[in-house]
Amino acid sequence: MNQLLWLPPHDDIGAALSAAKRETDPTTRLTQAIRLAGYRRDFTQTARIDRLANDALSDDPNPPGLTPLRVALLSSHTLDQLLPAIRVAGLQRRLALSMYLAPYGMYRQALLMDDPALNAFAPQVVVLALDARDAPLQLPLQASQAEVDVAIATRIEELRLLWRRARERYAAQVIQQTLVPVDPLLFGAFEAQVPASPYALIDRLNAAIREAARVDGVLLMDLAWQAAQGLYGSGLADPTRWHQAKQLVGPELSPLYGDQLARILAASVGLSRKCLVLDLDNTLWGGVIGDDGVEGITLGQGSPTGEAFLAFQRYAALLAARGIILAVCSKNNLDVAEAAFNHPEMALRRADIAAFVANWDDKAGNLRRIAEMLDIGLDSLVFVDDNPAERDIVRRELPQVAVPELPDDVADYPARIAAAGYFEAVAFTADDTGRTRSYAQNAERKAALDQATDMEGYLQGLQMTLTAAPIGAAELPRAAQLINKTNQFNLTTQRYGEAEVQRIADDARGVALALRLTDKFGDNGLIGVLLARPNPAVAADALFIDSWLMSCRVLGRGVEDASLQVLIDAAIAAGYTTLIGEYRPTGRNGMVAEHYPRLGFSLYSAPQGAVPGATFWRYDLAASRPTTHHIEVIRT
Amino acid sequence: MTEADVYAALTPVFHDVFDDDSIVLSPETTADQIEGWDSQTHVILIVAAEQRFGIKFRTAELESLKNVGHFASLIQQKVH
DSSP: OOOOTTSOOOSOHHHHHHHHHHOOOHHHHHHHHHHHHTSOOOHHHHHHHHHHHHHHHHHOSSOTTSEEEEEEEEESSBOGGGHHHHHHHHHHTTEEEEEEEOOTTOHHHHHHTTOHHHHHHOOSEEEEEOOTTSSOOOOOTTOOHHHHHHHHHHHHHHHHHHHHHHHHHHOOEEEEEOOOOOSOOSSGGGGGGSTTSHHHHHHHHHHHHHHHHHHHTOEEEOHHHHHHTTTTTTOBTOHHHHHHHOBSBOGGGHHHHHHHHHHHHHHHTTOSOOEEEEOOBTTTBBSOHHHHHHHHSBOSTTSHHHHHHHHHHHHHHHHHHTTOEEEEEEESOHHHHHHGGGOTTOSSOGGGEEEEEEESSOHHHHHHHHHHHHTOOGGGEEEEOSOHHHHHHHHHHOTTSBOOOOOSSGGGHHHHHHHHTTTOOSOOOHHHHTHHHHHHHHHHHHHHHHHOSSHHHHHHHTOEEEEEEEOOTTTHHHHHHHHHHOOSSBSSOOOOOHHHHHHHHHOTTOEEEEEEEEETTEEEEEEEEEEEEEETTTEEEEEEEEEEEEOGGGTTSSHHHHHHHHHHHHHHHTTOOEEEEEEOOOSSOGGGTTHHHHTTOEEEOOOTTOOTTOEEEEEESTTOOOOOOOEEEEEO | OOHHHHHHHHHHHHHHHHTOTTOOOOTTOOGGGSTTOSHHHHHHHHHHHHHHHTOOOOHHHHHTOOSHHHHHHHHHHHOO
16 A cells, blocks of 8 residues: 655665665664655665664664654554554654553553553653454443443543543643444444444444543544545454454554654644645646736636646635645746736635745745745745656755655645645644734734834834733643744743643742733734743742743744743742743754843853753842833733 | 565565565574564564565464465465
8 A cells, every 4th residue: 555645755765775774873874764764665664764763762862853752652452563663753753752662451551550661651642542342332232322322421431531640640642542443334334323333332432532532632643534534545453463463553554654643743742834835837726827827827617627726725725724824935926926816716815825935046945035034944844846856856955844745636736735744733723713814914014124214113113012811721722832832932942731731820839821912913822931930959939930932923022021021020929039040952942042141140050950051040039120122011 | 476486576575574685585494593583573574475475364374384485385375
């Protein structure tokens, strides 16, 4: 079965693997492993890539460029055969995964009996991979719907207990796998109408799992749904493999399964991509706008090809509606390219595009420009271009940018982009829906800045208001989302799930603030999070700033100065005399290296056990002289 | 497919699965003689061979595999 079709094929991956294996330096082998993980690969090739990477990762589980993550797999079936492909998919999605695998069938014991090995591992993510053959609901076939519902409610309560344990003991994010129906039909098409038929039971249980997961903040690995979509072909739950080795997912499907799991893991630590960059000619419409003119391009009702392009535009528009930023990168004259958006059948409007670059420069350079315009990393971009040569050049020049291999027919573009899982979400909040507008507003702000002769006048003219609210239920999902995806303006890059943020917010001696910013151009949404609590390891009586992070969209506007003012007031109100801040360099947060000294903090000795390279900073509240800014502050 | 053809095609499968290009197969080769050939990699080897030759082994056949010679002759019977 062909898997990972969005990844480009390699000319001779076997030879490349053998060559990489001969490299003596483990770090070089790891670099090669990461590179080769980005190509289409079958399960034996994937396992060889895993072996290439393992030496370097066991020497240094925190290599540059990869986010380390400890994942415990607790299952009711055998998963050993999937581990290499999960790790390799992790590399491809910029994760260095350490995995703990409980003996199969021992998932309850592992969580309920305080398994010492699991305790020592201290998982950040717990994956519960269950299957339909595990502890079947004991019901006679003639059981009523009411009896079925009682049995399912009992099973859901048991699952929720396991989820709770994982969160309370480890503050771990839980990922629950749905159950793939495996039993052959007893009643044929009538199956679903018999409440206690094997199929109806599993179907109902999955629906209940999805609902409970939504309420409890558990993420889903929805294998049942993926199986129903035919994602794994007929290879899931092969009876031979089950009888032979208790495998639900055979080794041949491990590259796909590994990627399905790794993309959720990557999303949970903020590594999903943020921006879809689109080529224009023969990507968004048929034909060449510069040659054919607005009337001459193929788009919209009336021709099958035109409808296919329109369907792709509609998919892009829906991605924008859920918070993916859209950009254009095209070889065209700017005015000609923009004029195409006046075509009556166009589903995307010019205003949907947050960064529009059309010129005759090379696309790699233009993609850099787009990342700068939007204040996001190149590793947040997905570049879609029908031209294989352009794709190839961008992959070579900018390996950080994801460039999906595309099918020949534009009708298949939406499914291919979706299958690649670039934009895996772990939450969906009101701020997401306004993102396109917010980036468009930012472009206006930039234009206003270009026109303003002095910075102070510009900032004053923005009429900014910062609203600081204690993090409560309403702010929790968005706050956790920001905590997990902010890399640049982030002093400590601590990653917390909702459960852990809640725990900090509930600490009576702590301060947990969600910061929102509005200005005359509109609402920037939740743009910052401040978490502070006493930390006896650092200083006995001080308020320790555990996390300070901010969206880069509002950089350079004095928000950090206004935020400090909020924090100072909250700390004094809580009876503190001192603030202590920490800066942990990560390779991506260099922009905040001078954050504390700039705000008037003085260097403070690093406590025992501090992260190597971390610096600590002290602020005397009695002698505080807040810096000036142009932001009105509101506390709620 | 001759016996030689089967060995010629099966050898690279072993090379890939055990990540060792120096493996030379003979009919007498058993799991003990190849590093890393355990119950886990056995399933992987079976699946890799199924994919390479476009065949499927029956559950019972998987229980009785003794050595590479047995494995190869089973493959030869299944490939037409």
